[in-house]
Amino acid sequence: MATTASRRDRWGTLGARIGIIRRNYRVAPGLYAVGTPGPTSPVLITANYKLTFDALRFQLGTVDGWLLILDTRGINVWCAAGKGTFAAAEVIERVRGCRLAEVVSHRQLILPQLAAAGVTAQAVRQGCGFTVLFGPIRAADLPAFLAQGKQATEAMREVTFTVAERAVLIPVELFLLAKPLLTTLALVFLLSGIGPSLFSLTAALGRGLMLLGATLVGIAGGAVLVPLLLPWLPGRQFWCKGLLPGMAAAALTCSLVSWSTLPEAFALALWTVTVCSYLAMHFTGSTPFTSPSGVEYEMRRGIPVQILASCLTLILWIGSPFF
Amino acid sequence: MRGYRYIEGTATLRVDRQRCVGCGLCVLVCPHRIFGLSAEGLEVRDPDLCMECGACARNCPVQALTVAPGVGCASALMGAWINRLLGRKVLLGCC
Secondary structure (H helix, E strand, O other): OOOOOOHHHHHHHHHHHHOOOHHHOEOOOEEEEEOOOOOOOOEEEEOOEHHHHHHHHOOOOOOOEEEEEOOOOOOOHHHHHHHOOOOHHHHHHHHHHOOHHHHOOOOEEEEOHHHHHOOOHHHHHHHHOOEEEEOOOOHHHHHHHHHOOOOOOOHHHOOOOOHHHHHOOHHHHHHOOHHHHHHHHHHHHHHHHEEOOEEOHHHHHHHHHHHHHHHHHHHHHHHHHHHHHHHHOOOOOHHHHOHHHHHHHHHHHHHHOOOOOHHHHHHHHHHHHHHHHHHHHHHHHHOOOOOHHHHHHHHHHHHHHHHHHHHHHHHHHHHHHHO | OOOOOOOOOOOOOEEOOOOOOOOOHHHHHOOOOOEEEEOOEEEEOOHHHOOOOOHHHHHOOOOOEEOOOOOOOHHHHHHHHHHHHHOOOOOOOOO
């Protein structure tokens, strides 16, 4: 198995990062050899999402070992562990199916630490006789981990969320918005046409474009600014973290769009902030530190505010041609 | 994880120190390094850093730890709420 990226791998990574092929970017589960492994070589276990598989194998240039790829339906280690596909039962089935006991003489499996959310180490030992050793979180630390006698440092065991790790998520955040944006678009033009003459196509287009502009600026705030500036944004709750970038975005909206009445301007600004706050709230799912209890707590507070703001936007926007 | 703190007082993590046998597996698997093991037993250094991934509770051999595990994702939670409203069971996740 190659431990360097081919041109096809690079295009694949790009496609997955943008989101086009993310849902079905996987490798065949099974046992793979890295370098020239023997019966005493380490066995590394991971998910069958191609980005995961690549992240691992590209770090193993100096390592001889076995790679046991589970069937996690093309999902990464941590998410699969959370969903129950990266679990003890799958490890046991794959170890037996590949007859790993006949391939290696030792009885140890190295799992990524984040798999611990789905894999009970004891259950694996009882099920197939192999002992689970939780290795480092990041594949990049594996060579050092193996060289240090399978000892992980504290830094290897703690998740991070650096600016690069946040920035790489932005394309997918935007890609996933394409479909809801189309629905919003239809609604925006429909609502913008309503006026004293019942429905005006000119108004639908002219005012529709204004509201679309506000939506797009709000998206830029919520799906680009929020991820980039996350640690420095005020507030613990994410819907609050979206307010400040939302206000900056609203100022931009009002300076870009040639609004005619004050209620109209207010509606555009309010809508921009709402979109930004809503998307910031949804960014919780992309971070490695938000708890489900916390997310529920903030959704119960944020969503009513967002609904209220949307209703106010609606009233102002539909009402402004009549003022 | 320096630089990040989420909402205080919401995590469901509970420790039963009476049950703990001091194996240290929770200390090892926690991705936020919130546990410490000393002569006095297991201590939770900073419960507000818990993201309820459930790794510690799943791997505790004596059920000394309890936590309501799940993914801290607004989209997933919203999907679950909508499913409950419509009586559907199919989970439409994004990851």
